[in-house]
Amino acid sequence: MPLQLRVYVPPHALIQHWLGVVRDAQTPPTLFRSALTELGRWLAYEAVREWLPTETTEVETPLGTCPATFISPATPMAVVPILRAGLALMEGILPVVPLANVYHLGLVRNEETLEPSCYLNRLPAQFPAEARVLISEPMLATGGSIEAAMKELTQRGLTPEQIRIISIVAAPPALQRLNQQFPGLVIYTAAIDESVNDHGWIVPGLGDAGDRAFGTF
Ligand SMILES: O=P(O)(O)OC[C@H]1O[C@H](OP(=O)(O)OP(=O)(O)O)[C@H](O)[C@@H]1O
Numbered sequence: 281m282p283l284q285l286r287v288y289v290p291p292h293a294l295i296q297h298w299l300g301v302v303r304d305a306q307t308p309p310t311l312f313r314s315a316l317t318e319l320g321r322w323l324a325y326e327a328v329r330e331w332l333p334t335e336t337t338e339v340e341t342p343l344g345t346c347p348a349t350f351i352s353p354a355t356p357m358a359v360v361p362i363l364r365a366g367l368a369l370m371e372g373i374l375p376v377v378p379l380a381n382v383y384h385l386g387l388v389r390n391e392e393t394l395e396p397s398c399y400l401n402r403l404p405a406q407f408p409a410e411a412r413v414l415i416s417e418p419m420l421a422t423g424g425s426i427e428a429a430m431k432e433l434t435q436r437g438l439t440p441e442q443i444r445i446i447s448i449v450a451a452p453p454a455l456q457r458l459n460q461q462f463p464g465l466v467i468y469t470a471a472i473d474e475s476v477n478d479h480g481w482i483v484p485g486l487g488d489a490g491d492r493a494f495g496t497f
Pocket residue numbers: 362363364365366387388389390394396417418419420421422423424425426454480488489490491
């Protein structure tokens with residue numbers, strides 16, 4: 281069977297709660313950031329459920345020997361936050377992947393053309409063959425930014441199957457684009473919204489995630 285994009289919207293009350301907080305236009309930046317931290321935490325928790333590399337050994341309890349499973353340091357893990365908005369999820373994501381390296385990628389959309397451009401790229405020249413990578417990108421709108429990020433990662437040796445995206449709101453244009461170009465990719469998102477308007481905003485969405493997180497209106 282051909283590979284297909286898989287999109288998970290975990291049906292969790294905490295995710296729904298914090299999604300409501302970030303959607304509310306009255307939420308101030310401090311609370312908006314806390315809510316994104318919580319969303320990053322719970323979506324990452326769901327995303328790595330059967331994906332974190334583990335190894336089983338034995339430990340001595342005070343009463344005897346028993347098997348114990350630990351996070352394996354052998355498989356390289358990484359998180360790639362897409363600046364700026366992706367930074368706001370990181371406080372929640374990083375404790376879930378404590379051994380991950382962080383590689384920053386700064387992208388900004390031109391407000392008229394909606395084309396992304398890259399202003400910071402701290403990706404390694406090549407990812408290790410067994411690497412597993414989480415992308416932190418809260419908004420998947422037209423899909424231009426995530427497509428640019430995926431191209432940077434796949435040019436550095438990763439396959440879509442090695443990558444999972446943590447998103448907050450995903451819209452159909454971005455999902456269609458990713459499905460066409462990167463089947464095998466997996467997305468964990470708090471919501472799939474109806475549409476993207478003529479100005480590139482997700483509707484109903486939550487507005488400009490970067491501006492709301494950092495108070496730069
Ligand atoms: O799917 P797209 O249509 O490409 O839109 C999504 C991008 O737009 C926002 O970034 P923005 O350019 O606003 O930068 P910021 O995070 O610094 O605010 C958002 O954080 C995504 O990266």
